[in-house]
Amino acid sequence: MLTYPTTTLILFLLFLLSLLFSAISAQSTSTVLALASTTTIVGTTTTYISSPTTPASSQYTNDLTFRTSLLNSTNLYRYQHNASYLSWNTSLASYAASYASQCIWAHTHGSSGENLARGYPDITSAVDAWGNERAQYVFSPADKMTGFSEATGHFTQLVWKNTQTVGCGAYNCSGTNGIGGWMLVCEYWPPGNVEGTGSNVNTFFQQNVQAEVVQGTQGFNTFSATAGATGGGTATTSGASVPTGSAGVAVPATMAASGLLWQVFSAMVGALGIGAFV
Numbered sequence: 001m002l003t004y005p006t007t008t009l010i011l012f013l014l015f016l017l018s019l020l021f022s023a024i025s026a027q028s029t030s031t032v033l034a035l036a037s038t039t040t041i042v043g044t045t046t047t048y049i050s051s052p053t054t055p056a057s058s059q060y061t062n063d064l065t066f067r068t069s070l071l072n073s074t075n076l077y078r079y080q081h082n083a084s085y086l087s088w089n090t091s092l093a094s095y096a097a098s099y100a101s102q103c104i105w106a107h108t109h110g111s112s113g114e115n116l117a118r119g120y121p122d123i124t125s126a127v128d129a130w131g132n133e134r135a136q137y138v139f140s141p142a143d144k145m146t147g148f149s150e151a152t153g154h155f156t157q158l159v160w161k162n163t164q165t166v167g168c169g170a171y172n173c174s175g176t177n178g179i180g181g182w183m184l185v186c187e188y189w190p191p192g193n194v195e196g197t198g199s200n201v202n203t204f205f206q207q208n209v210q211a212e213v214v215q216g217t218q219g220f221n222t223f224s225a226t227a228g229a230t231g232g233g234t235a236t237t238s239g240a241s242v243p244t245g246s247a248g249v250a251v252p253a254t255m256a257a258s259g260l261l262w263q264v265f266s267a268m269v270g271a272l273g274i275g276a277f278v
């Protein structure tokens with residue numbers, strides 16, 4: 001027979017459970033966030049042969065130039081596709097740097113979005129290789145929108161509206177594990193490339209990947225776009241300004257094509273489900 005305190009405890013636990021279930025059902029009716037527990041993430045691989053020959057760009061070797069050129073290029077694509085500027089996330093950056101230094105050509109399968117590149121002569125050309133995938137992306141649901149595809153997955157993560165921060169690391173692998181040149185690892189939070197289920201498979205892509213609303217650089221504010229380069233804090237008028245790096249150096253098409261790309265769409269359903277409710 002149950003004692004009075006035990007019965008009270010059981011009732012209390014039932015009460016907690018009911019709270020949890022109401023939280024879960026509230027979450028699953030939310031239409032905005034990509035954190036719904038029903039999402040699935042798909043993996044992809046894309047490979048090219050790399051044969052890097054160029055000397056190291058300061059975009060790789062100087063920390064501030066690295067962050068600035070990364071944010072500048074990333075945020076130009078985001079600006080053109082009506083997504084807010086990303087700021088720098090230092091914890092993602094240390095995760096990315098530590099992984100890049102292992103020179104392993106495979107995804108980490110962590111909980112953030114992830115773009116990998118190798119063999120590109122500088123950051124600008126690596127990010128452009130991801131961004132240029134937009135030429136193959138169909139935005140309009142009426143025209144059978146692409147949603148997730150291996151050919152456009154880097155681009156859709158790059159401009160994903162719900163993503164707010166990015167952190168990257170790069171490492172000169174110089175042949176380790178067959179990786180010539182530099183390996184670039186970028187992590188995105190909250191992650192993009194989230195799919196719905198059934199007939200809603202492309203819902204999140206429709207909400208988060210918008211067609212080009214600005215072409216070129218008109219109205220693009222390099223200063224704002226790179227404000228996070230000092231380490232993720234608020235924009236300041238000193239330190240965050242634009243260094244004179246080698247950004248914008250034209251890269252021959254053959255160089256860009258020699259890079260290697262890869263993106264993870266990691267199995268993060270469990271992790272996000274927990275994160276969304278706790």
Ligand SMILES: *[C@@H]1O[C@H](CO)[C@@H](O)[C@H](O)[C@H]1NC(C)=O
Pocket residue numbers: 054055056057172173174181182
């Ligand atoms: C990478 O490091 C190697 C030495 O390990 C060096 O010879 C090479 O020039 C470096 N490459 C770049 C692109 O910095």
Ligand SMILES: *[C@@H]1O[C@H](CO)[C@@H](O)[C@H](O)[C@H]1NC(C)=O
Pocket residue numbers: 082213
């Ligand atoms: C840009 O996105 C915002 C919402 O994030 C939306 O209100 C606005 O209409 C969009 N602009 C264009 C040109 O589609």
Ligand SMILES: *[C@@H]1O[C@H](CO)[C@@H](O)[C@H](O)[C@H]1NC(C)=O
Pocket residue numbers: 089090091092112164165189
């Ligand atoms: C940075 O990324 C982590 C995920 O690794 C996330 O938990 C954290 O909220 C992010 N920081 C900011 C400022 O968004």
Ligand SMILES: *[C@@H]1O[C@H](CO)[C@@H](O)[C@H](O)[C@H]1NC(C)=O
Pocket residue numbers: 068069072073076217220222242243245247248
């Ligand atoms: C940022 O991007 C703009 C547009 O492409 C370019 O004109 C500018 O030189 C870039 N600045 C840096 C610091 O990369």
